[in-house]
Amino acid sequence: MSYDVVILGLGYVGLPLAQQAIRAGLTVLGFDIDETVVRALGAGRSHVDDLTDADVAVMLSGGFTATSDETLIGQARTAVICVPTPLSEGDGPDLRAVLGATAAIGRNLRSGMLVVLESTTYPGTTDEEVRPLLEKLSGLTAGIDFHLAFSPERIDPGNAVYGAHNTPKVVGGYTPACTETAAAFYGRFVETVVRTRSTREAETAKLLENTYRHVNIALVNEMARFCHELGIDLWDVIHAASTKPFGFQAFYPGPGVGGHCIPIDPNYLSHNVRTKLGYPFRFVELAQEINTTMPAYVARRAQNLLNTDGQAVRGANILLLGITYKADIADQRESPAAPLARQLAALGATVAYHDPHVTTWELDGVPVSRTDDLEGAAASADLVILVQNHRGYDPDHLARIAKRFFDTRGVTTVREAHRL
Numbered sequence: 001m002s003y004d005v006v007i008l009g010l011g012y013v014g015l016p017l018a019q020q021a022i023r024a025g026l027t028v029l030g031f032d033i034d035e036t037v038v039r040a041l042g043a044g045r046s047h048v049d050d051l052t053d054a055d056v057a058v059m060l061s062g063g064f065t066a067t068s069d070e071t072l073i074g075q076a077r078t079a080v081i082c083v084p085t086p087l088s089e090g091d092g093p094d095l096r097a098v099l100g101a102t103a104a105i106g107r108n109l110r111s112g113m114l115v116v117l118e119s120t121t122y123p124g125t126t127d128e129e130v131r132p133l134l135e136k137l138s139g140l141t142a143g144i145d146f147h148l149a150f151s152p153e154r155i156d157p158g159n160a161v162y163g164a165h166n167t168p169k170v171v172g173g174y175t176p177a178c179t180e181t182a183a184a185f186y187g188r189f190v191e192t193v194v195r196t197r198s199t200r201e202a203e204t205a206k207l208l209e210n211t212y213r214h215v216n217i218a219l220v221n222e223m224a225r226f227c228h229e230l231g232i233d234l235w236d237v238i239h240a241a242s243t244k245p246f247g248f249q250a251f252y253p254g255p256g257v258g259g260h261c262i263p264i265d266p267n268y269l270s271h272n273v274r275t276k277l278g279y280p281f282r283f284v285e286l287a288q289e290i291n292t293t294m295p296a297y298v299a300r301r302a303q304n305l306l307n308t309d310g311q312a313v314r315g316a317n318i319l320l321l322g323i324t325y326k327a328d329i330a331d332q333r334e335s336p337a338a339p340l341a342r343q344l345a346a347l348g349a350t351v352a353y354h355d356p357h358v359t360t361w362e363l364d365g366v367p368v369s370r371t372d373d374l375e376g377a378a379a380s381a382d383l384v385i386l387v388q389n390h391r392g393y394d395p396d397h398l399a400r401i402a403k404r405f406f407d408t409r410g411v412t413t414v415r416e417a418h419r420l
Contacts, residue, residue, distance in 0.1 A: 003029040003065075005185070006076035008101040010037055010066060012048050012331070013118060013153040014082035019051060020164035022062040024189035029076055030066040031104070041066040049157050049329040074108035078185050080116045081105070081130075082153060086264065093121045093268050095129060102130050106137030114147040114181050116171075120206050120265050122272040126150040126199040131174065143175040149182035150199040152206030158329040168192040172202030210265040211284055216251040218287035221294055224253035224420050228301075235410040235419060253420055255387055255408040256294040256336025258325025264334065295336050298408055298420070299343035302383055305404050305418055311382060314348030319371070319381035321398070322388025323355045330357040337387045338363060352377065356392050378402050386411070 004026035007014045014030065021028045032038050040047060041064075044057045056064075073079060083097035098119050105115055115134060117126050126149070131142045142148040151171045156162060169190040173179030183193045196202045220238070227234040234253065242250045270284040303313045323337035324330060332338075341351045341363055352369040353361060354377060361368045371377040375398075378384050384402040386395055389409045399405035399417035408420045 001075055003027045003072075003076040005029070005078040005080060006031055006073050007080045007082055008032070008073075008104065009081065009083035009097070009119075010041060011082070011084065012050070012157055013155050014080075015041075015046070015048050016050050016155055016164050017080065017082060017118075017153075018064060019055060019059055020189050022059050022064050023165075026188065028059075028064050029072055030064060031068070031070065031073060032066065033068055033100070035068055038066045038068050049331055050155075050163075070104040071108060073105055074110055076113070078114040078116065079105045079109075080118055080151075082118045085119045085121050085268075087267055093125075093271075095121065095125070098125070099129065099133060102133045103137060106134045109134060109138035109140055109146060111140060111145045114149070114178075114185055116149045116151050116182055116185075118151055118153045120152060120210075120268065121203060122268040123200045123203045123207070124272070125203060127174065143178055147173065147175075147178040147181040148199075149173040149178050150202045151182060151186065152202060152209075154206075154209075157331055158326055165189065166191050168194050170194045170196060170202050170205050172196035172199045174199055204269070207265055207269040211269060211287075213251070214257070214266045214291065215283050215287045216249070217254075217257055218290040220251050220253045222290050225297060228420075233419075252410060253408075254294065254336070255298045255340055255385075255420070257291045258333065258335040292339075295339035296343050298336075298340055298385070298406075299347060301418075301420070302344065302349075302385060302406055303347060305406060306383060309404070312348075313344070316349045316382040317380070318344055318349045318351050319377050319384045320351060320353040321355070321374075321378075321384060321386045321393060322390050323353050323358055323361055324388055324390075327389055328357070328391050332358065332361075335388075340385075340387065341368065352381070354378075355388075356390060374398075375401060378405075 005021055006029040007018050008031045010030045010032040018028045018030050044053055046053050046056045081101045083101050085093040088094040117130055131148055140146050149171055151169055154167045169186045171182040173182055179195050183195055187193050224234050238250050241248055266284045270281040273281040306313050306316055320337055323335055324332050325335040344351050352371055354371050354374050378398045379401045383404045385406045386409055389411050395412045396414045399412050399414050405417045407417045410419050
């Protein structure tokens with residue numbers, strides 16, 4: 001048996017990529033070290049928001065195979081690494097999963113194969129970490145015996161418009177021939193392929209995309225603070241500014257930033273600049289400072305709302321609505337709901353939550369009380385905080401029935417709501 005591609009890491013990035021490749025008629029092997037994930041996929045069960053069980057069933061019928069047997073990697077013509085790169089303690093990327101996947105490929109690498117790293121990381125990782133390990137374990141030489149490239153993942157969970165097929169794919173190879181080989185591979189199932197000069201430009205492009213968002217979100221988050229003090233409706237300000245047909249893109253404040261990309265990826269670039277050049281990437285570090293303090297700011301605002309009515313936050317019942325990092329998905333990675341709940345609990349509040357996408361939620365190993373009775377809980381809580389505006393919520397209605405309603409997403413229109 002031979003495969004067009006083996007995808008290492010079957011999570012939020014790897015599984016949608018595998019789905020698109022299967023749709024294009026490629027033979028796809030999925031590799032993951034998590035036996036639970038492999039067994040579930042083999043049984044037709046999905047564990048990511050963007051794919052249903054029915055989607056996985058279609059993939060299986062199209063020839064998709066999930067495995068934890070690394071010896072099968074050598075049967076693929078292309079290997080794509082889609083494993084997580086969380087932050088290490090020093091704010092650089094934790095490359096253990098990347099290096100583990102690389103080693104698995106290296107032990108099974110054959111002449112003529114293409115290896116692509118998609119995991120977000122700092123500039124130079126493909127050349128300085130992945131290439132030497134592949135060459136050491138295989139005895140082959142990149143650019144001569146096998147092709148090597150970097151192509152940043154651009155998966156946006158829950159996005160119904162842009163997916164793996166119609167989101168342009170950036171590719172940068174170790175050599176020009178590597179770039180063309182990677183471009184030809186992705187061109188089989190992605191509409192647009194964008195070539196960069198090398199792996200480093202492709203690595204940096206991903207970090208620039210997310211740093212751009214990180215900095216602009218921090219800008220409006222800081223504006224939210226002083227606009228509140230000055231009695232200015234920032235949401236109205238953003239709406240007015242958005243009418244300019246050029247030179248402005250709207251970003252919105254919130255209780256913090258979540259997901260893997262925005263709160264994590266810019267730190268890779270900041271860490272790389274400090275490590276290699278010896279000075280800070282000041283925009284990133286300032287943005288990180290502002291965005292990471294938003295949950296504490298929201299908690300203080302919540303405390304003030306209660307104090308205004310003569311109620312202490314200690315002993316108050318506070319209901320959080322929506323605890324995922326993004327609307328209408330179940331993904332809780334780096335969600336600001338967690339630090340917000342910790343801040344409120346530290347102030348003495350009793351915290352409960354409602355989220356149609358999350359059945360259980362733990363903070364530091366302790367379960368948080370969940371309610372299924374949305375309206376009853378909203379009416380009885382001392383304060384309701386809209387943390388994430390899922391499609392099933394009617395914020396204006398909930399604000400009317402709540403004793404106090406704090407909208408951190410700027411979606412309410414009624415006078416009963418307090419907006420960030």
